[in-house]
Amino acid sequence: MSPLATALGAYSLSSPLVAASGTVGSVIDFAKVIDFSLYGAATVKSVAPESWPGRKPPRITPGEIGMLNGIGIQNPGIDAWIETHASSLDALPTDVWGSVVAHDVAGFAEVAAKMASVGVAAIEVNLSCPNLDGVPFALDAMLSAEVVRSVRSATGLPIGAKLSSDAQPISRVAAAVQNAGADWVVVSNTVMGARIDPDTRKPALSGLIGGYSGAPIRPIAIKSVLEVTRDVPGLPIVGCGGVSHADHVVEFMLAGASAVAIGSAHFKTPRIARRITRDLKRYMRRRKISSITELIGAFEPW
Numbered sequence: 001m002s003p004l005a006t007a008l009g010a011y012s013l014s015s016p017l018v019a020a021s022g023t024v025g026s027v028i029d030f031a032k033v034i035d036f037s038l039y040g041a042a043t044v045k046s047v048a049p050e051s052w053p054g055r056k057p058p059r060i061t062p063g064e065i066g067m068l069n070g071i072g073i074q075n076p077g078i079d080a081w082i083e084t085h086a087s088s089l090d091a092l093p094t095d096v097w098g099s100v101v102a103h104d105v106a107g108f109a110e111v112a113a114k115m116a117s118v119g120v121a122a123i124e125v126n127l128s129c130p131n132l133d134g135v136p137f138a139l140d141a142m143l144s145a146e147v148v149r150s151v152r153s154a155t156g157l158p159i160g161a162k163l164s165s166d167a168q169p170i171s172r173v174a175a176a177v178q179n180a181g182a183d184w185v186v187v188s189n190t191v192m193g194a195r196i197d198p199d200t201r202k203p204a205l206s207g208l209i210g211g212y213s214g215a216p217i218r219p220i221a222i223k224s225v226l227e228v229t230r231d232v233p234g235l236p237i238v239g240c241g242g243v244s245h246a247d248h249v250v251e252f253m254l255a256g257a258s259a260v261a262i263g264s265a266h267f268k269t270p271r272i273a274r275r276i277t278r279d280l281k282r283y284m285r286r287r288k289i290s291s292i293t294e295l296i297g298a299f300e301p302w
């Protein structure tokens, strides 16, 4: 078995690296640039029941530290998505995870059922989307569980629930989605943030508040992984937030993650998985680690 092989419960991955949703387009568009065989899985940008136009510009700002985006989950809707992309999924050299989003519970189930029918390997449930009251599902344990339960009833595929570090405590949401049928959790999505330009007095995003990602959120995501590992033992975790280096992958795994997603770093370095894979192997060789799974939850307490 490859030293990089890992698993999320009964679901096996050839590498702990996962391409995070929204940072590699539909996956298919990026396959010309990125060698997806280096990833255990690649996640498509979230898809809704109907097309969403997204917010008007400005909706992204790289900023001096981290990245702020308020794209509004622009997507073509599931039927158009299937028409454009479904026939190309088989040719990709890694598992493709569908990502589903909606403003109501039934919408999540509808997209999950349609996406499952075209050959994705798993369904990721993007709970950071606002519900009809404008509140992200991910902040409410009961609502998040309701969404996952509806997706569970719509598909037999493995389900990953993508949580938010803005949820306090995140462990309560993690336990609720596990009870509702999630096979693993992704910890976590962007954290909410905003910026205002002191010269123009204009907010950086037309939608005012958006999702903050990249290096500055890594300690927040690591904290969330530690909390979920401690409070919901046995629930597999995909760590996510600010990963751009092999050391960051190791850090997430030591905290308890079984796999680790790379997001915003793709915008600066699309082929980043090549360097991370090489350095991960080097790290393991130097320390005589024969399987990357030895790292999971293996941090040394003080």
Ligand SMILES: Cc1cc2nc3c(=O)[nH]c(=O)nc-3n(C[C@H](O)[C@H](O)[C@H](O)COP(=O)(O)O)c2cc1C
Pocket: 020, 021, 022, 023, 045, 046, 067, 069, 071, 073, 099, 126, 162, 188, 189, 190, 212, 213, 214, 215, 217, 240, 241, 242, 243, 261, 262, 263, 264, 265
């Ligand atoms: C421009 C952009 C678009 C994103 N779109 C999605 C999306 O459609 N669905 C989703 O679940 N997460 C989305 N995300 C969140 C990422 O998948 C990831 O969880 C987050 O950026 C934290 O990881 P990072 O710090 O490595 O970027 C998006 C992030 C960015 C920066």
